[in-house]
Amino acid sequence: MIVSTPGLSRFRRTGAIAAAALAAVALGVVPGARAEAAGDTLPLDDGDLTEVRTSRALADGVTLTRIERGSEPAPADQINTTTRGPWVVNVLTIDPSQARGHLKATYGPNLSQVEKTTDLVRASGALAGVNASFFTFTASQLYPGDPVGLGLFGGKLLSEPTTDPAEVNFVVDANSNRALTGKLTWSGSVRNRQTEATLPLEFLNHPPVVPAGCAALADQTQCTLPGDVVEFTPEFASSTPSGAGVEVVLDRLGCVVRTSTTRGTALAAGETSLQATGRDTVALLDVAGQGCVDRTSTLTDQQGEELPVRPGLFGVNGRYPLTADGQIVVPAGSGSFFARNPRTIAGTTRDGKIVLATIDGRQTTSVGTTMDETAAVAQALGMDDAVNLDGGGSTAMAVEGALVNRPSGSTERAVGDALIYLDGPYRSGN
Structure with a gap:
């Protein structure tokens, strides 16, 4: 590589x-x-x-x-x-x-x-x-x-x-x-600082998909099919994608600002959000629904060596x-x-x-x-x-x-x- x-x-x-x-x-x-x-x-x-x-x-x-x-x-x-x-x-x-x-x-x-x-x-x-x-x-x-x-x-x-x-x-x-x-390959996760519960991230700034079998469910926490877990940043758009699912907004320190049982919100500078669909909504609320979380994001090459991401x-x-x-x-x-x-x-x-x-x-x-x-x-x-x-x-x-x-x-x-x-x-x- x-x-x-x-x-x-x-x-x-x-x-x-x-x-x-x-x-x-x-x-x-x-x-x-x-x-x-x-x-x-x-x-x-x-x-x-x-x-x-x-x-x-x-x-x-x-x-x-x-x-x-x-x-x-x-x-x-x-x-x-x-x-x-x-x-x-x-x-x-x-x-x-x-x-x-x-x-x-x-x-x-x-x-x-x-x-x-x-x-x-x-x-x-x-x-x-x-x-x-x-x-x-x-x-x-x-x-x-x-x-x-x-x-x-x-x-x-x-x-x-x-x-x-x-x-x-x-x-x-x-x-x-x-x-x-x-x-390059990528892995990311969020981890609750108090409970240490961890949830893998699947995408960055990519609209999550509602499982087809749960498309009629307004409350995605009732879905038994796997969905997506995505992190959004203010660079993505004027607001995050809207639709069924849950969303957790974090401040620059990774602490929860607000949660919602539907998706779609405007992010202030320094804020990020986590969205989930399908049964992953329950996991997201369990891990990041309250308190503060730490996020990891790692790029690696084909030999498994990390590529440091830095300015420039x-x-x-x-x-x-x-x-x-x-x-x-x-x-x-x-x-x-x-x-x-x-x-x-x-x-x-x-x-x-x-x-x-x-x-x-x-x-x-x-x-x-x-x-x-x-x-x-x-x-x-x-x-x-x-x-x-x-x-x-x-x-x-x-x-x-x-x-x-x-x-x-x-x-x-x-x-x-x-x-x-x-x-x-x-x-x-x-």
Whole structure:
């Protein structure tokens, strides 16, 4: 696993630990060719297409490169099959040895809503950025921006990594611009200080589900089916999710402020709440219904070693590693997710650079890439370790608040969060 040392200070190089290959095996991946220095051209066709690269410096240590491979538009009915492209790839490279700024993750006014990547870049005063995590997305949802996996912002864990073996994480320390990739796991609990009764937490800032068999019960304490136990913070939304269940609000010291036999309330600064549904409502009231509780929240790597969460640490979720410790590790797969799509990639090079790339797709002017092709692009761009971030209609790169790629939809899609580069040192809260 690439997450292994406190403070990210003892990495033998950014984003590379050999145990990542073990992670690939755990995902059913067969390691492939080793990533060497970035090649002269992208390995996306028979090798005879023209390729044009244009680069410009955006700031000290920050370069934007546009790669156009192939010049003839693809027939509309051959976008998914043609070997002639074309492909349009935008690459943002950050060299921590020269850059004066920092990379971080950000979201909109609250965690549960969505914003366009361009708006997130503008609102943060960032130089550039790309879309990042997978998120709920469904427009009819009350909380479309809810991350589907890790959401770590300035040392605050606001969304836990899932147990889905496909999830892979990209974590960056904004203090040093050291980045890493790999799969994190999480555990959390609440413990009553007086009785010492303990209850595991299942989610962070994720709306709990009422068991289907108890959906008609207004009083969830009468339910005999397991439900969810969730912690909410003020960053989630203007109020916590409403509905059947119980809710306990805690002050900054972990002491009970109020309890309710229904869910949904506004949280003041410093407050958190615990919600439960199903028969877990009884357990929550027993453990945290009165008095004070201590909460635990622990991120660990694949070797079971704790990743200390501290100011300046940011993390987002992706689906599947592309390269790990210099090897292509993308798993075999089928279906639309593995077919050609627009893609967003985050990774690191052997010499410590951070690379963010977008590949336009589903268009005659840029056909997109399969998962295998995406890994090959990451390797050709010199990424020793790379992850596949949210793609499809979410794929977007903005520089100085303006799009530099062409999203696949008719308009830019609003997303849950973004990775952004600000041209200045990191300060807690910025």
